[in-house]
Amino acid sequence: MQNEMPGFFAGKLNELVSWGRSHSLWPFPYGTACCAIEFMSTESARYDLSRMGSEYVRFTPRQADVLAVSGTITFKQAPILKRIYEQMAEPKWVISMGACACSGGFYDCYCTVPGIDCIIPVDIYIGGCPSRPEAFFDAMIELQEKIKNESYMQERKKKLKEQWENLKWKA
Amino acid sequence: MESLIQKFNAVPDKLAVDKCVIIAAEKLIEAVKFLKENSFDVLIDIVGIDYLGMENHNAPRFAVIYCLKSTKNMERLRLKVQIDEGETISTLSEIYPIADWQEREVWDLFGIVFENHRNLKRLLNHVEFEGHPLRKDYPAKKRQWLTENDKMQDQLEARLETLGYKVVSH
Ligand code: SF4
Numbered sequence: 001m002q003n004e005m006p007g008f009f010a011g012k013l014n015e016l017v018s019w020g021r022s023h024s025l026w027p028f029p030y031g032t033a034c035c036a037i038e039f040m041s042t043e044s045a046r047y048d049l050s051r052m053g054s055e056y057v058r059f060t061p062r063q064a065d066v067l068a069v070s071g072t073i074t075f076k077q078a079p080i081l082k083r084i085y086e087q088m089a090e091p092k093w094v095i096s097m098g099a100c101a102c103s104g105g106f107y108d109c110y111c112t113v114p115g116i117d118c119i120i121p122v123d124i125y126i127g128g129c130p131s132r133p134e135a136f137f138d139a140m141i142e143l144q145e146k147i148k149n150e151s152y153m154q155e156r157k158k159k160l161k162e163q164w165e166n167l168k169w170k171a
Numbered sequence: 172m173e174s175l176i177q178k179f180n181a182v183p184d185k186l187a188v189d190k191c192v193i194i195a196a197e198k199l200i201e202a203v204k205f206l207k208e209n210s211f212d213v214l215i216d217i218v219g220i221d222y223l224g225m226e227n228h229n230a231p232r233f234a235v236i237y238c239l240k241s242t243k244n245m246e247r248l249r250l251k252v253q254i255d256e257g258e259t260i261s262t263l264s265e266i267y268p269i270a271d272w273q274e275r276e277v278w279d280l281f282g283i284v285f286e287n288h289r290n291l292k293r294l295l296n297h298v299e300f301e302g303h304p305l306r307k308d309y310p311a312k313k314r315q316w317l318t319e320n321d322k323m324q325d326q327l328e329a330r331l332e333t334l335g336y337k338v339v340s341h
Pocket of ligand 1: 033034036071098099100101105128129131
């Protein structure tokens with residue numbers, strides 16, 4: 001009985017944290033081209049992304065959970081995008097919106113990054129040129145599902161283990 | 172447009188649907204000065220064209236197009252200058268200051284040299300980019316390893332000095 005108690009509690013905490021995370025995803029709009037216009041309409045009153053819990057669009061990576069990359073990324077932009085991704089606090093997710101962000105789109109040329117997954121990890125891809133707001137909603141729901149299946153305690157365990165290994169290695 | 176044709180031996184462009192004249196490179200500066208005095212007060216854009224590989228094209232390889240607009244008469248006019256590989260065009264940045272950046276862009280993408288330009292360097296691409304990407308003979312699939320961005324220190328210092336600041340180097 002005594003042994004089972006922590007397990008029971010941890011399971012519930014897990015669900016609580018995942019639920020909380022999945023319904024308060026604050027996006028960072030990294031809009032560089034025409035897809036960003038569609039992202040704006042997703043955000044604004046007609047489609048209203050706040051219904052999904054993405055209430056605020058945050059313009060600082062420190063306060064954002066989801067990096068919504070919408071638009072063409074050129075090689076000159078790439079270091080900036082990577083830095084913004086690195087500045088975001090854990091846990092963080094990335095949505096790649098539109099053909100350009102996913103694969104470079106029709107810009108098979110000297111200046112366009114052939115897909116942002118060359119530089120940062122991507123959780124959800126949305127196709128389309130540009131993607132419809134409905135598609136963005138679909139991606140958001142999928143991301144929420146994904147987050148609900150993530151385990152906060154497992155992550156923590158992994159981190160603690162890493163830290164412990166580090167400490168052991170130093171000592 | 173008629174006075175341009177008479178004064179500077181310009182030829183109306185047959186390919187164009189709007190007002191466009193072809194003019195010789197030597198006459199460009201005079202013609203633009205003349206147009207600026209005659210109410211064409213905005214230089215909207217400078218465009219380069221590479222005609223390499225175009226069928227039935229028996230004119231020089233490149234063309235530079237100057238799009239001008241008159242805000243008084245709401246009129247637009249384009250001047251087209253045809254030049255070959257290795258030839259140069261004189262800069263318009265004395266007449267229209269905006270031409271400074273527009274000419275840098277054309278040089279960056281097409282490699283067309285503008286004479287007497289005070290700072291002809293890359294505008295859009297990385298400084299160490301090799302070649303001129305919008306030329307038709309630039310391989311479309313070619314990728315380059317680029318790491319350095321333009322520092323723009325020189326422009327910043329020049330601008331500060333025109334504003335009356337003194338730049339102290341260390
Ligand atoms: S995918 Fe289409 S709409 Fe989106 S940024 Fe690229 S070109 Fe624009």
